[in-house]
């Protein structure tokens with residue numbers, strides 16, 4: 001197993017900078033997930049690592065080898081795409097063995113590796129079928145199998161599950177997590193789905209506009225986002241970012257939100273009196289017994305069974321989402337409700353989204 005290093009990697013398409021000065025070290029055996037909104041540069045970054053896209057600036061290293069100019073085949077990586085592009089006229093076994101045939105391996109060697117891989121992916125009973133006789137999930141497993149047989153230095157996945165229906169996605173997500181544990185291989189996984197990122201990653205890389213916003217373990221990003229973008233992107237339903245003004249109050253701050261206020265002790269510099277800030281509260285921190293009261297008007301309630309989400313508007317019309325217990329979940333649409341904010345776990349951002357506390 002080898003680690004993979006990106007140093008100042010930049011990609012320009014004409015005047016657009018798709019990826020800007022990315023520095024990242026991926027450890028051997030790690031599962032790293034690139035996540036971010038559409039167009040933020042996830043695929044471009046992955047394709048540069050794979051060697052499918054030349055870099056404009058910077059360096060890519062695999063182990064201590066500089067592969068920046070190396071051809072894709074010389075890098076020893078295997079890539080799995082969203083469209084799995086199996087050969088329709090070949091059986092599962094032939095599809096999986098094809099890359100090895102290209103490498104000139106013997107028939108016995110190929111058969112052995114294909115059989116072992118099929119076992120790992122629970123495809124052993126389907127080796128003689130053609131792709132059209134397989135389900136979507138099975139086809140995706142064949143595509144992953146085609147990558148595994150090559151015994152690559154690292155696996156690169158670009159949204160491999162986005163063609164599958166919701167149920168199958170969840171199942172395949174668990175299978176990829178298991179595969180990562182079994183193979184102990186280095187994996188880089190691209191998705192725009194933050195739930196996929198949270199559930200699969202050892203570390204998540206959040207990208208926006210071609211730049212890294214933050215790198216960290218899933219719960220690190222959840223509990224300690226560096227800025228309002230990461231705070232809003234990681235977590236579902238999203239964190240509430242409530243517009244507020246900040247006032248000094250002794251050695252702390254008084255944060256005035258529409259219809260209420262909370263107190264804060266910032267760790268860093270204090271914003272000037274009257275500064276526009278954003279109060280960050282997760283849905284599960286909005287309605288906690290004994291919290292700071294905040295009135296709102298109920299818009300919609302989603303009763304999911306284990307939890308309910310109440311969508312509401314604050315005094316100034318700001319939309320918020322709260323995870324509520326059965327009492328609040330019984331509220332009627334249009335009714336006035338009172339949240340109880342867990343201010344001890346709230347976050348504070350300045351108007352530009354930088355974290356203050």
Ligand SMILES: Nc1ncnc2c1ncn2[C@@H]1O[C@H](COP(=O)(O)OP(=O)(O)OP(=O)(O)O)[C@@H](O)[C@H]1O
Nearest residue numbers: 013016018036037038039040041042043044045192
């Ligand atoms: N070959 C290309 N020529 C010009 N611009 C490109 C090219 N490929 C990508 N881009 C641009 O680079 C930016 C990043 O694209 P990229 O495909 O990496 O995004 P992404 O994060 O993978 O998005 P998605 O989630 O939609 O797949 C986008 O603005 C895109 O339009």
Ligand SMILES: [Mg+2]
Nearest residue numbers: 042043044158
């Ligand atoms: Mg993409």
